[in-house]
Amino acid sequence: MNDGEAPVAARRRPVLRPRRWRAAIAALGMAAACGSPPISQEARRIHARAPVVDGHNDLPWELREKWGSDPRHGDLREPQPQFHTDLQRLRRGGVGAQFWSAFVPFDAERSTLVTFLEQIDLIRRMAAAYPDELEMADRAADVDRIRAAGRIACMIGVEGGHAIDDSLGVLRLFHALGVRYMTLTHNETTSWADAATDVPRHGGLSPFGEEVVREMNRLGMLVDLSHVSVETMRDALRVSAAPVICSHSSAAALVDHPRNVPDEILRAIAANGGVVMVNFFPGFVVPSAAAVVRQALAHRRELRARGLSGAELSQAMEEWRVRHPMERGGLKDVCDHLEHVARVAGIDHVGLGSDYDGIPTTPVGLEDASCFPAITGELLARGFTAGEIEKLLGGNVLRALRAAEAVAARMGEPGSRPAGARSGGG
Numbered sequence: 001m002n003d004g005e006a007p008v009a010a011r012r013r014p015v016l017r018p019r020r021w022r023a024a025i026a027a028l029g030m031a032a033a034c035g036s037p038p039i040s041q042e043a044r045r046i047h048a049r050a051p052v053v054d055g056h057n058d059l060p061w062e063l064r065e066k067w068g069s070d071p072r073h074g075d076l077r078e079p080q081p082q083f084h085t086d087l088q089r090l091r092r093g094g095v096g097a098q099f100w101s102a103f104v105p106f107d108a109e110r111s112t113l114v115t116f117l118e119q120i121d122l123i124r125r126m127a128a129a130y131p132d133e134l135e136m137a138d139r140a141a142d143v144d145r146i147r148a149a150g151r152i153a154c155m156i157g158v159e160g161g162h163a164i165d166d167s168l169g170v171l172r173l174f175h176a177l178g179v180r181y182m183t184l185t186h187n188e189t190t191s192w193a194d195a196a197t198d199v200p201r202h203g204g205l206s207p208f209g210e211e212v213v214r215e216m217n218r219l220g221m222l223v224d225l226s227h228v229s230v231e232t233m234r235d236a237l238r239v240s241a242a243p244v245i246c247s248h249s250s251a252a253a254l255v256d257h258p259r260n261v262p263d264e265i266l267r268a269i270a271a272n273g274g275v276v277m278v279n280f281f282p283g284f285v286v287p288s289a290a291a292v293v294r295q296a297l298a299h300r301r302e303l304r305a306r307g308l309s310g311a312e313l314s315q316a317m318e319e320w321r322v323r324h325p326m327e328r329g330g331l332k333d334v335c336d337h338l339e340h341v342a343r344v345a346g347i348d349h350v351g352l353g354s355d356y357d358g359i360p361t362t363p364v365g366l367e368d369a370s371c372f373p374a375i376t377g378e379l380l381a382r383g384f385t386a387g388e389i390e391k392l393l394g395g396n397v398l399r400a401l402r403a404a405e406a407v408a409a410r411m412g413e414p415g416s417r418p419a420g421a422r423s424g425g426g
């Protein structure tokens with residue numbers, strides 16, 4: 001969520017050959033959504049068989065803001081063009097499991113725990129509101145069962161370790177409520193972990209931060225290293241007994257942005273058995289767009305230093321964005337990142353983390369949650385095998401989750417640590 005103080009996209013229309021495009025839409029019987037060419041029968045077959053798992057979707061925050069936290073305010077089974085995501089488009093995208101983001105902006109002044117709990121509740125109510133389409137998954141094994149029943153498996157990812165208010169008790173209750181990963185930070189450094197886009201305070205994880213990672217291992221909750229600093233990544237990889245993930249991060253070797261993962265960490269995550277799930281945001285996958293995002297971050301810092309905040313700051317940033325349009329890039333840019341991670345970390349350590357509904361603009365060809373099959377088409381054209389594509393689309397992250405569950409079973413009952421273990425208390 002809020003990935004990039006993100007400039008509004010240049011409103012360029014994708015270049016398409018209209019006749020071919022219309023024929024493809026008619027053939028697929030679908031509404032015009034993806035600006036990507038139709039895929040082959042073989043690609044469609046591979047995609048339909050694969051357990052497509054998306055690592056990060058921010059629809060829950062959109063529902064909070066635009067639908068008053070009511071998942072039945074509108075009908076998610078019908079097209080909802082104001083979002084990147086609705087149930088029809090998830091189905092056309094072949095999505096078998098979705099990690100829904102429980103995101104709440106960091107607030108240095110006050111606890112955000114109640115709002116996090118409300119977002120978790122909203123995700124659970126959304127699944128309950130569409131029982132023919134959605135079902136909460138408790139474990140990796142549930143994903144297969146739920147897919148076989150024709151529904152989309154739902155899991156919760158808490159985005160931002162500030163959620164737990166320095167309490168392992170809260171962390172454990174999150175797990176009980178269905179949270180299956182936690183991103184250790186959002187954009188801001190917390191009391192126990194350094195973020196990629198903020199001033200470091202701990203040189204990575206504090207001793208309590210290491211304790212959080214161990215408790216997540218004990219619970220079988222995946223440690224998510226998107227948004228954290230490279231030092232935090234190194235510390236978490238050293239401490240974690242289970243595979244880690246980056247739920248929505250792209251490759252730093254291709255695009256220079258502090259949110260992207262350097263090759264050194266890609267290799268370390270491979271050694272750890274983890275998975276880097278590539279973010280689709282143009283500001284992370286297109287070099288010129290990343291340059292605009294870096295400028296935006298600098299400009300925002302400058303405005304804050306001048307004392308701007310709240311609505312005034314938002315207004316000033318909005319004006320800046322209009323003057324600094326961002327190149328959208330396309331399907332091939334995202335696939336370049338997937339291919340890079342697959343080459344450096346290995347095919348067993350790459351996945352998808354769209355960040356739909358958390359990003360202000362999308363690449364041409366990956367406009368919304370219906371577009372995942374285009375990735376399969378492109379990877380097949382690049383020479384990936386069916387088995388490799390299945391791993392990338394979701395097999396890898398499910399393997400990591402199963403491994404995390406096995407580590408938790410080995411470590412024994414959670415709860416041996418007191419609920420009140422606090423920052424600095426080790």
Ligand SMILES: [Zn+2]
Nearest residue numbers: 001002003248
């Ligand atoms: Zn994010």
